[in-house]
Amino acid sequence: MTIPNETYVGTPRQRVDGRAKVTGAATYAAEFTAPDLAYGYVVSGAIAKGTITAIDSSAALAMPGVLHVFTHENRPRTAWLSSNFRDEVAPPGSPFRALYDKHIVYSGQPVALVVAEDFDTARDAAALVRVTYDTEAHATDLDQERAKAYVPPKKRSGIEPPPKPRGDAPGAYDAAPFKLRQEYRISPEHHNPMEPHATTVVWDGDGAITVHDKIQGVQNSQTYITNVFGLSKDKVRVVSPFVGGGFGSGLRPQYQLYLAVMASLALERSVRVVLTRDQMFTFGYRPGTINTLSLGADAQGALQSITHEAVAGTSHFEDYQEVVVNWSGGTYHCDNVSFDYKLAKLDTYTPADMRAPGAPLGMFALESAMDEMAEALHLDPLEFRLRNYAETDENTGNPFTSKALREAYRQGAEQFGWSRRNHTPRSMKEGHELVGWGMATGMWEAQMQQTSARATLWPDGRLEVACATADIGTGTYTILTQIAADSLGVGMDQVSVKIGDSSLPTSPVQGGSWTAASAGAAVQAACFKARESLLDAAQKMDGSPLADATADQVVFANGRMTLRDDAARAVSYADAMRAAGLDTLAVEETVKPDPKVQKSFSSYTHSAVFVEVRVDEELGVVRVTRVVDAVAAGRILNPLTARSQIIGGVVFGIGMALTEETMADHALGRFMNHNLAEYHVPSNADIQGIEVIFVEENDSKTSPMGVKGLGEIGIVGTAAAIANAIHHATGRRVRSLPITIDKVL
Ligand code: MOS
Numbered sequence: 001m002t003i004p005n006e007t008y009v010g011t012p013r014q015r016v017d018g019r020a021k022v023t024g025a026a027t028y029a030a031e032f033t034a035p036d037l038a039y040g041y042v043v044s045g046a047i048a049k050g051t052i053t054a055i056d057s058s059a060a061l062a063m064p065g066v067l068h069v070f071t072h073e074n075r076p077r078t079a080w081l082s083s084n085f086r087d088e089v090a091p092p093g094s095p096f097r098a099l100y101d102k103h104i105v106y107s108g109q110p111v112a113l114v115v116a117e118d119f120d121t122a123r124d125a126a127a128l129v130r131v132t133y134d135t136e137a138h139a140t141d142l143d144q145e146r147a148k149a150y151v152p153p154k155k156r157s158g159i160e161p162p163p164k165p166r167g168d169a170p171g172a173y174d175a176a177p178f179k180l181r182q183e184y185r186i187s188p189e190h191h192n193p194m195e196p197h198a199t200t201v202v203w204d205g206d207g208a209i210t211v212h213d214k215i216q217g218v219q220n221s222q223t224y225i226t227n228v229f230g231l232s233k234d235k236v237r238v239v240s241p242f243v244g245g246g247f248g249s250g251l252r253p254q255y256q257l258y259l260a261v262m263a264s265l266a267l268e269r270s271v272r273v274v275l276t277r278d279q280m281f282t283f284g285y286r287p288g289t290i291n292t293l294s295l296g297a298d299a300q301g302a303l304q305s306i307t308h309e310a311v312a313g314t315s316h317f318e319d320y321q322e323v324v325v326n327w328s329g330g331t332y333h334c335d336n337v338s339f340d341y342k343l344a345k346l347d348t349y350t351p352a353d354m355r356a357p358g359a360p361l362g363m364f365a366l367e368s369a370m371d372e373m374a375e376a377l378h379l380d381p382l383e384f385r386l387r388n389y390a391e392t393d394e395n396t397g398n399p400f401t402s403k404a405l406r407e408a409y410r411q412g413a414e415q416f417g418w419s420r421r422n423h424t425p426r427s428m429k430e431g432h433e434l435v436g437w438g439m440a441t442g443m444w445e446a447q448m449q450q451t452s453a454r455a456t457l458w459p460d461g462r463l464e465v466a467c468a469t470a471d472i473g474t475g476t477y478t479i480l481t482q483i484a485a486d487s488l489g490v491g492m493d494q495v496s497v498k499i500g501d502s503s504l505p506t507s508p509v510q511g512g513s514w515t516a517a518s519a520g521a522a523v524q525a526a527c528f529k530a531r532e533s534l535l536d537a538a539q540k541m542d543g544s545p546l547a548d549a550t551a552d553q554v555v556f557a558n559g560r561m562t563l564r565d566d567a568a569r570a571v572s573y574a575d576a577m578r579a580a581g582l583d584t585l586a587v588e589e590t591v592k593p594d595p596k597v598q599k600s601f602s603s604y605t606h607s608a609v610f611v612e613v614r615v616d617e618e619l620g621v622v623r624v625t626r627v628v629d630a631v632a633a634g635r636i637l638n639p640l641t642a643r644s645q646i647i648g649g650v651v652f653g654i655g656m657a658l659t660e661e662t663m664a665d666h667a668l669g670r671f672m673n674h675n676l677a678e679y680h681v682p683s684n685a686d687i688q689g690i691e692v693i694f695v696e697e698n699d700s701k702t703s704p705m706g707v708k709g710l711g712e713i714g715i716v717g718t719a720a721a722i723a724n725a726i727h728h729a730t731g732r733r734v735r736s737l738p739i740t741i742d743k744v745l
Contacts, residue, residue, distance in 0.1 A: 030198035034270035041122035048669025079230030093318030108282030149342035167336030172305035176296025195244025217509025248353035281674035284352020291365035322358030356712035367720030393602035404632035412630030436729025442607035442717030446708035452505035453522035475641030487527030489556035513709030537580035634708030649714015
């Protein structure tokens with residue numbers, strides 16, 4: 001095994017794609033163009049449930065420039081009619097099929113696609129499409145439907161169902177001197193990436209298409225298209241080098257992809273379909289979730305019993321599942337724990353993964369309840385958590401691959417100044433504002449996935465690494481550049497990274513915080529394999545100075561192989577390749593998680609979040625003035641992009657805590673606040689100091705490079721820490737998110 005030549009990994013590096021992004025040179029799905037491009041505009045349905053009785057497209061079709069109006073009555077037959085294809089991340093059930101038949105299953109459902117010579121014509125004509133309906137009674141209110149909640153009959157692939165109960169949670173609860181049972185609620189939320197969902201299908205002729213899709217996994221879209229339309233893989237290439245944020249909305253192919261491809265194949269022409277901001281509220285969302293948490297503790301602050309029950313909304317056609325309650329069995333030591341996770345069917349679209357799916361919901365409940373219990377026990381909330389520190393994963397009985405949470409608590413508390421906290425609520429005040437300090441624990445699964453990558457080296461030292469993963473703003477281009485440069489001993493400026501193209505080596509979607517661990521390891525493995533080929537070529541040269549060298553005696557740096565102990569004995573990559581008659585050297589490698597580790601260990605990232613809020617005593621306005629997030633996430637590849645991931649997650653958590661809420665009018669069965677004026681995400685003025693600490697954590701098991709992933713941990717725990725800080729400031733415990741002014745006053 002050769003020793004990696006580390007120059008770039010672990011050091012702060014600006015994004016290699018940053019300049020392209022800020023200058024507009026980076027091309028997004030709706031910016032690719034083609035000669036003779038036609039434009040599709042979606043007509044969204046107006047009712048929540050029922051049937052379409054008629055669609056009158058005549059006025060739309062009469063408009064000059066309109067090419068076609070697709071509806072369920074005239075849409076082309078597709079392979080979908082005879083298959084029930086489910087994409088890579090689909091939950092159990094039967095995926096929604098746009099324009100499939102006359103049935104309306106949720107409000108906002110696409111009912112027609114108007115295609116015209118230009119966008120404005122398509123949009124104007126869409127307004128002329130007349131749809132009439134027979135309405136049926138709908139149900140979209142989780143509170144009403146929770147009585148009919150059920151345990152999902154089929155497990156969703158990749159999602160752990162609740163663990164088996166341990167001990168006797170109800171008995172221990174009854175016997176505990178300190179008990180608490182409360183309900184904690186989270187409203188539905190929508191992802192709202194900056195870039196709306198969009199697809200540009202370029203008609204290449206002969207039934208072949210190149211598809212530019214806003215997606216977190218190009219091969220997921222490719223597989224979807226080939227299955228749904230019955231096309232062979234060589235006819236469909238999906239190319240999406242840049243993604244303007246995803247947060248999970250781009251994990252599954254969305255209906256605009258289906259509509260754009262359908263129209264392109266039918267018209268034999270290039271077609272673009274872009275969803276409007278309000279149409280971004282007509283597919284997956286973070287489900288509204290009601291948690292009931294019961295805690296029992298003894299007078300010394302040892303947890304005696306935990307019960308976590310949750311019910312979340314899903315659609316009538318899919319059983320969307322995420323991990324909500326399991327966290328309550330793995331975060332702290334407790335011998336008596338039970339879980340219950342149920343779904344309630346609603347007349348909405350199927351919910352979707354949204355940044356750290358499930359975790360910030362379950363952890364909001366657990367970490368709020370822990371704060372309430374600490375207060376009842378007259379214990380410092382941090383001290384209470386330390387007294388119940390979990391040394392192993394008690395859900396499985398497995399040891400952790402690594403867990404530096406204790407150190408995260410320590411460093412976070414020190415940086416924040418937690419020891420100066422006066423534990424009495426409403427005890428800290430400045431001017432007209434009440435000051436509150438709160439904290440919470442965060443936890444997220446650290447995963448790696450099977451991923452392939454190719455490394456191609458030229459004699460002049462240029463290196464290209466390629467993998468069909470994505471960069472949804474996470475910094476993938478940059479860390480892969482760093483890893484490739486170090487692994488093969490070339491400069492970062494000699495490396496180019498190719499991702500976001502279905503023709504590249506196989507990768508899963510970018511999600512689950514697994515990309516750095518997975519694509520990173522694949523790139524490293526491919527580069528290491530290239531080193532073997534280079535050394536082999538060097539050793540076969542006549543009179544090779546490295547003839548008797550073993551791999552670990554050779555340093556690969558600056559485009560040369562040099563004997564570690566004798567710098568005079570060296571061969572350049574160029575000479576080795578020339579001697580072997582190679583114009584380029586291309587190798588591909590595949591990495592997989594270690595099944596032994598997966599079976600015998602648990603792997604999580606952890607965080608300790610400390611928050612200061614200031615609450616206007618008369619107005620109830622909450623400002624988050626200070627956040628310290630101490631994160632234990634294994635090896636940090638790039639402190640700059642890593643910090644940005646955590647800050648992004650914390651901002652997301654601030655939105656979750658204070659502003660983000662998709663509100664339904666249950667009389668209409670419809671989400672009502674479908675624009676950024678009414679769905680509030682934090683703006684710059686809402687964000688003040690956020691400090692990120694990366695706690696050292698050596699993890700040799702989770703992934704080959706010791707990486708655990710950072711995309712999601714930043715949101716977990718943040719909303720709970722804010723709610724706890726608001727309680728500390730005001731004495732008011734708010735158990736439903738978002739914590740709007742009306743709930744604070
Ligand atoms: Mo993330 S919700 O896995 O994009």
